[in-house]
Amino acid sequence: MNLPDTQSIIRRQRLYEQLFIILGIVALLVALLTLLALFTRLAIDGMPRLTPDFFTSFPSRFAERAGILSAWVGSFLVMFVTACAAIPLGVSAGIYLEEYAPKNRWTAIIEINVMNLAGIPSIVYGLLALGLFVQIFGFGQSILSAGLTLALLILPIIIVSTREALRGIPGGIREAAYALGATRWQVVSDHLLPYSSGGVLTGVIIGLSRAIGETAPIITIGALTFIAFLPTSPFMAEFPFISFKWVLDPFTVMPIQMFNWTSRPEEAFQYNAAAAGVVLLAMTLLMNGIAIWLRYRIRKTIKWQAAPLQQRRQRNRSCPFHNPQQPHRNSKRKHASSTFITALFMP
Amino acid sequence: MKNISLPVYNEKITALIGPSGCGKSTFLRCFNRMHDLYPDNRYGGEIRLFPDDVNLLSPDVDPIEVRMRVSMVFQKPNPFPKSIFENAAYGLRVRGMNKKAELEEKVETALINAALWNEVKDRLQEPAFNLSGGQQQRLCIARALAIEPELVLFDEPTSALDPIATASIEELMLELKEKVSILIVTHNMQQAARVSDYTAFLYLGEVIEYDETKKIFTNPEKKQTEDYITGRFG
Amino acid sequence: MEREHTIKQYDIELREIREQLLEMGGKVEMMISDAMKSLVERDTALAEATIAYDHQINRMEVEIDEKCLQVLARRQPAARDLRFITLALKIVTDLERIGDQCRNIAKHTLHLNKEPVLKPYIDLPRMAVAAATMVREALDAFVRGDAELALKVCGDDTFVDQLNSQIQRELLTYMMADPTTITRAIRVNAVAKCLERVADHATNVAEMVIFMVKGKDIRHTA
Numbered sequence: 001m002n003l004p005d006t007q008s009i010i011r012r013q014r015l016y017e018q019l020f021i022i023l024g025i026v027a028l029l030v031a032l033l034t035l036l037a038l039f040t041r042l043a044i045d046g047m048p049r050l051t052p053d054f055f056t057s058f059p060s061r062f063a064e065r066a067g068i069l070s071a072w073v074g075s076f077l078v079m080f081v082t083a084c085a086a087i088p089l090g091v092s093a094g095i096y097l098e099e100y101a102p103k104n105r106w107t108a109i110i111e112i113n114v115m116n117l118a119g120i121p122s123i124v125y126g127l128l129a130l131g132l133f134v135q136i137f138g139f140g141q142s143i144l145s146a147g148l149t150l151a152l153l154i155l156p157i158i159i160v161s162t163r164e165a166l167r168g169i170p171g172g173i174r175e176a177a178y179a180l181g182a183t184r185w186q187v188v189s190d191h192l193l194p195y196s197s198g199g200v201l202t203g204v205i206i207g208l209s210r211a212i213g214e215t216a217p218i219i220t221i222g223a224l225t226f227i228a229f230l231p232t233s234p235f236m237a238e239f240p241f242i243s244f245k246w247v248l249d250p251f252t253v254m255p256i257q258m259f260n261w262t263s264r265p266e267e268a269f270q271y272n273a274a275a276a277g278v279v280l281l282a283m284t285l286l287m288n289g290i291a292i293w294l295r296y297r298i299r300k301t302i303k304w305q306a307a308p309l310q311q312r313r314q315r316n317r318s319c320p321f322h323n324p325q326q327p328h329r330n331s332k333r334k335h336a337s338s339t340f341i342t343a344l345f346m347p
Numbered sequence: 348m349k350n351i352s353l354p355v356y357n358e359k360i361t362a363l364i365g366p367s368g369c370g371k372s373t374f375l376r377c378f379n380r381m382h383d384l385y386p387d388n389r390y391g392g393e394i395r396l397f398p399d400d401v402n403l404l405s406p407d408v409d410p411i412e413v414r415m416r417v418s419m420v421f422q423k424p425n426p427f428p429k430s431i432f433e434n435a436a437y438g439l440r441v442r443g444m445n446k447k448a449e450l451e452e453k454v455e456t457a458l459i460n461a462a463l464w465n466e467v468k469d470r471l472q473e474p475a476f477n478l479s480g481g482q483q484q485r486l487c488i489a490r491a492l493a494i495e496p497e498l499v500l501f502d503e504p505t506s507a508l509d510p511i512a513t514a515s516i517e518e519l520m521l522e523l524k525e526k527v528s529i530l531i532v533t534h535n536m537q538q539a540a541r542v543s544d545y546t547a548f549l550y551l552g553e554v555i556e557y558d559e560t561k562k563i564f565t566n567p568e569k570k571q572t573e574d575y576i577t578g579r580f581g
Numbered sequence: 582m583e584r585e586h587t588i589k590q591y592d593i594e595l596r597e598i599r600e601q602l603l604e605m606g607g608k609v610e611m612m613i614s615d616a617m618k619s620l621v622e623r624d625t626a627l628a629e630a631t632i633a634y635d636h637q638i639n640r641m642e643v644e645i646d647e648k649c650l651q652v653l654a655r656r657q658p659a660a661r662d663l664r665f666i667t668l669a670l671k672i673v674t675d676l677e678r679i680g681d682q683c684r685n686i687a688k689h690t691l692h693l694n695k696e697p698v699l700k701p702y703i704d705l706p707r708m709a710v711a712a713a714t715m716v717r718e719a720l721d722a723f724v725r726g727d728a729e730l731a732l733k734v735c736g737d738d739t740f741v742d743q744l745n746s747q748i749q750r751e752l753l754t755y756m757m758a759d760p761t762t763i764t765r766a767i768r769v770n771a772v773a774k775c776l777e778r779v780a781d782h783a784t785n786v787a788e789m790v791i792f793m794v795k796g797k798d799i800r801h802t803a
Contacts, residue, residue: 102386172425176487178384179421180438180494181414190437195428537657564659576659578591579584 039281046274054275058229059257063268068276071257073230074143075212075283077246078253081147082154082211087204090155094162094200099188118156125153126220134221141222143231144247149217154207161203165196198298205291209284215255254280348374348552354545355498357397360520360529362543362560364536366580370552371532375500378403378530379417380410396497415442418491422503424483426475426490431467434475434486438494453493460526461489462519481512488519492527499523501531505538517542536576540564548572591656598648598669599724605641605676606720610713612638612683613779617709620690620772621702628694631687638680645673664793671789672723675782679716682775682782689768689775699755699765708744708776711737715783722787728794734787741780748773 057067097114101107129149139145169192177187193200231249234242254276261273348370355361363371373382380403382388390404396416403413418438426434435454444450454471458464463485467478475486484504491499501520505513520529520542533539539546540560547557548571556563556572567573574580586592612631619627649670652658658666693699715734722731752766 170425172421172423173427175381175384175421176425176427176490177437179379179381179414179419180441180490181411182437182441183411186441190440191427536659540659565663567660573660574584577662578586578588578656580587 042274042277042281045271046276046278049271049275050278055279059260063266063272066261066269066272068254068257068279070230071252071254071276072279072283074251075253077143077231077251078146078150078218079208079212081143081247082150083204083208085148085151086154086158086207089151090158090204090207091162091200093155094159094166095188095192097159098163098166099184099192114156114159117152118160121216122153122214123216123220125149126217128152129217129221140248141250142248143251145221146218146251146253147247149221150211150214153214153217154211157207157210158200158203161206162196162200165199165203166192168199169195198295201294201298202291205287205294209287209291212284212287213255213280215253215259218253218256219259254283351392351549351552351554353547353554353557355528355530356545357528358524358526359544360524360531360542361545361547362539363530363532363547363549364534364539364575365549365555366575367534369549371534371549372502374549375502375530375532376419378498378500379419380404380413381419383410415494416496417498417500418494418496419500419502420484420487420491420504423507424480424487426478426483426486428474428476430472431475431478431486432471435489435493438490442494454489457489457493458486460492460523461485462515462522463489479512480508481515484508484512484516485519488516488523492523496527498528498530501529501533503533504531506534513538548575550575588656591652594648594652594656595662595665598645598652598666601641601645601648602669602672602676603720603724605638605645605673606716608634608638608641609676609679609683610717612680613709613713613716613776616683616686616690617706619687620693621706623694623698625691625694628687628690632684632691635680635684638677642673642677646670649673661793668723668789668793672720672786675785676716679779679782682779686772686775689772693765693768696765699762699769704744704748704751705769705773705776708741708748708773708780711741711744712776712779712783715741715780716786719783719786719790722790723793726790726794728791731787731790731794735784735791738780738784741777745773745777 053065054067055072056069057065058069059071060066093114097107097111101110126149129145129152133139133145133148134141139148173191173195174187177191182190231246231251232243234244234246258273258276258280261269261276351374353361363374365371376382377390378394382390392404394403395401396403401408403417427437429437432454435457436450439450439453444453455464455468458467463482466482467473467486470477475483478486484507488499488504505516508516517538520531523529524544531539531543543560545557546560546563548555548563548567548569550571556567556569558568563572564576567576612634615627615631615634618624619631649666652666656662715737718730718737719734721727722734749770752770756763756766
């Protein structure tokens with residue numbers, strides 16, 4: 001082995017490595033800075049309008065008095081219906097496909113179609129909803145129709161993430177549970193659902209944060225753009241204290257309100273739209289933040305691997321090679337932050 | 348598999364040895380109907396469990412019932428990501444037992460029998476994954492013992508462990524055989540020689556020889572057995 | 582045809598032990614005939630050489646023991662290999678004892694050569710030849726795994742025992758007839774005893790060969 005040769009090879013490889021790192025950082029910066037620029041623009045335009053009145057006023061012909069009350073309440077209620085519809089359906093479908101369905105041709109066809117559903121343009125969902133929910137089922141142009149439509153839209157996301165989460169559970173756990181005499185349902189409810197809850201929750205929140213920004217299907221089913229009233233309150237004074245009349249009320253959502261405002265000629269409405277955009281962005285970031293935090297918490301309770309070696313040495317007091325000099329506090333902090341970061345990026 | 352017929356004696360350890368892919372694990376998993384979990388499997392023949400002479404492979408017998416009388420310890424320790432107590436108690440919970448006092452008593456017995464009680468008795472609520480590999484495997488053994496089975500199946504239980512943990516598990520098996528019957532599959536011949544009372548040598552789905560361990564390892568009848576044991580195989 | 586071990590080094594180690602055992606056996610056979618020759622031809626130098634030669638036999642015992650221990654420690658032999666190694670260890674002991682007996686014969690020869698011949702030696706050489714043959718055949722049987730040959734060796738022991746009794750009776754008549762022959766007769770008797778013991782050790786080897794081959798222990802039975 002000729003030493004100068006190998007050294008020049010190593011040097012060249014290191015050079016390529018450095019170039020690649022620089023390229024990566026540049027690409028990352030380009031993406032981040034573009035996003036940052038857009039957001040800053042939005043914030044500069046919209047921030048002055050973000051007063052408490054903005055959140056509690058209805059839309060109005062006068063830009064200064066217009067607010068997003070009906071819009072954000074509408075968004076919230078539609079998300080609620082979407083969640084109620086999509087989560088049970090999606091999670092159950094995911095569990096069925098992963099655990100119960102026999103592996104034959106029909107199941108394969110179903111699986112392929114579930115994947116395809118994710119790629120269908122959202123406006124097609126709107127048309128489907130128009131025909132099915134609004135007219136045939138007679139739900140009308142209501143929160144229920146919108147919620148169900150968006151539920152259909154995000155169903156594939158939830159199904160796929162449920163299945164991925166279930167697949168992430170090592171097969172040894174299943175075998176161990178079955179070998180103890182558990183029925184399939186016991187295995188699912190005692191083990192698989194709890195252990196996969198992190199992944200499932202992630203999928204749900206990713207789906208919801210996508211749904212919150214969907215405009216096309218909502219327009220198609222006819223969400224009205226100028227709503228100066230709220231849907232019927234769910235809380236009533238007398239028995240049974242909870243009313244569901246609001247599901248059938250007309251409504252509007254944040255993206256539509258923004259769309260409405262941007263199509264007005266007055267410049268003042270553009271600022272309103274920017275402000276609403278900031279709010280929408282904040283809502284989305286909030287939902288993603290909750291997802292990350294929940295994943296982090298769940299990751300702490302369900303550990304697939306043993307704690308890092310430092311911590312194990314501390315616990316295993318009978319180990320004769322125990323090093324008492326290890327500072328306990330430091331290792332704990334390091335563990336926490338590394339868990340947090342992995343929670344950010346991995347389901 | 349072809350024409351396997353051998354006895355598994357009560358309160359004794361029977362070992363299955365043979366080269367890879369000869370059907371040892373497949374045969375072992377018939378005893379607790381694990382093949383039912385995967386499609387396209389079919390059982391032929393009978394496995395009769397005494398004293399009530401029931402055929403474990405009969406389609407009339409519920410696999411869940413079989414698994415409550417025959418439990419299994421796997422190759423790679425696979426405790427649930429729950430607490431140590433919950434791991435040991437799961438088999439009992441599955442049968443509907445949920446009175447705290449009863450569970451605690453049975454879990455303690457199982458952990459004592461698995462030679463783990465002294466090491467974990469004051470940290471039962473800690474996650475099972477904090478234990479070392481050997482301790483985790485003993486926890487899996489405790490889990491399998493908690494349901495008071497009649498036969499315990501060990502599928503290469505120490506192949507993922509270091510020699511010290513292996514020795515402690517082997518010692519545990521020798522203590523356990525007074526309470527339950529044990530059927531162990533191992534590709535470590537010396538382990539079979541150390542631990543078992545009876546040994547069966549399997550090759551390509553057939554039993555080539557079955558006899559007392561001391562005979563198999565000092566003077567086997569069949570040349571194939573001897574070739575395998577002395578390292579002249581392959 | 583015996584299959585080879587998957588680990589070739591193991592085969593080499595077993596073969597080395599086998600070859601050294603044969604070599605030791607050959608040397609021991611030579612010692613028997615040399616000891617007898619030194620007695621019959623009254624060759625003192627040969628007797629002294631034979632006594633010194635015992636050191637080589639002892640050294641070989643140590644070497645073979647060490648090799649066997651290595652195999653036991655590192656190869657964990659089982660079944661036939663285990664029987665081979667454990668019996669090799671015992672056979673080495675028997676061969677070493679045979680060497681000791683030959684040295685004793687040579688020592689007696691030294692004393693006998695200082696005195697006049699008692700009588701022509703006829704039966705003693707016959708005993709020596711028989712005993713040497715037994716040793717050779719026992720080792721052949723060990724190496725070849727020939728149980729039949731080993732059984733024959735066990736039977737040959739009777740012949741040697743008979744010769745021993747005959748020599749004893751003859752010497753007794755000499756001693757009763759003439760008391761001055763007693764010291765020489767006792768020594769000659771001792772030589773016969775040594776040869777009888779050599780034959781016994783060869784028989785031991787043969788019995789162990791049968792155990793190794795058949796897995797049946799016929800020692801200490803009829």
